[in-house]
Amino acid sequence: MSLFLSTYVNKVDKKGRVSVPSLFRAALETQKFQGIVVFRSYKHPALEAFGLDRMAQLSQSLDKNFNLFSDTQDDLAASIFADAQQLGFDGEGRITLPDDIAAHAGITESACFVGRGATFQIWAPDTFKQHQTAARARVQQGNVSIALHASEVGQ
């Protein structure tokens, strides 16, 4: 199973190409389609991304459990498929970000790849910095981290 960790900032060249971090590529190397799937995030000025096999998995999960999602979430999830783009790697492990997708995240001359475990996101570097600082503050204030460790890892 793929695991995406850490944050990388890479440059976008004139052609709109960006290197996907090598460790992210390594996490996807067992897949048939050598590339990623991206779509615009609903909650953030950012892009959601993962491998194609996970997209298939998401489709299956929606088929079987659509009643578990609320109507709104169902609509959101369904529109993911319409918005999603398959971006293949070139020989050097780069993808080419389509203009409209890049615009949604405000990405211009560099892109920030953010690991989220099973998935990752792509942000404009400055925007993500702000978001991360705020998120970190929220986690510090609430006792979220304790619940997390205790329930899952604290054996």
Add this chain to the structure above:
Amino acid sequence: MSLFLSTYVNKVDKKGRVSVPSLFRAALETQKFQGIVVFRSYKHPALEAFGLDRMAQLSQSLDKNFNLFSDTQDDLAASIFADAQQLGFDGEGRITLPDDIAAHAGITESACFVGRGATFQIWAPDTFKQHQTAARARVQQGNVSIALHASEVGQ
């Protein structure tokens, strides 16, 4: 399962490399990825660390319901997965601490590896000494339950 005990202080060279204590490495030698995962602690000027297996486990457990819409998961992901770094061992069992990570712990010319059972921490030696003294004082004052709770959680 890996068990990290005792405290070791090792030097950081000009390239930012530190030897991970051999007993800590031994505790991880059954894992595929020969190295560790580190991220900045929320509560302390220190780094949390453990093997990649444990991080994969954490990712899986958070990922069970494809939760693209949870605010809490969002913050956790941004704080833990985005912040985490995979640091592989070199031939001599060293890791290279990235500058920003090292800065959070105030680590400059030497690093203190502190065993915490299933996980361990990395501190600046002086900072840890102070922290340990303060913790001891709290125990003497009778604030034992808090100290115990914190240690159990791995913060």
Add this chain to the structure above:
DNA sequence: CCATAAAATCCCATGCTATCCCAATTTAGA
């Protein structure tokens, strides 16, 4: 159906950085 232009893809070259490899030194154990 063909010709041309535009765009996306592929291919190779470069600089930088992280990693590897080997040697020296220190520490721990017998």
Add this chain to the structure above:
DNA sequence: TCTAAATTGGGATAGCATGGGATTTTATGG
């Protein structure tokens, strides 16, 4: 004290990100 293991240091190497050109594919108009 002697020996083996662990830590420390530095030069060499390989991998990655990046840039630019060449080639193929796709769209457009005749």
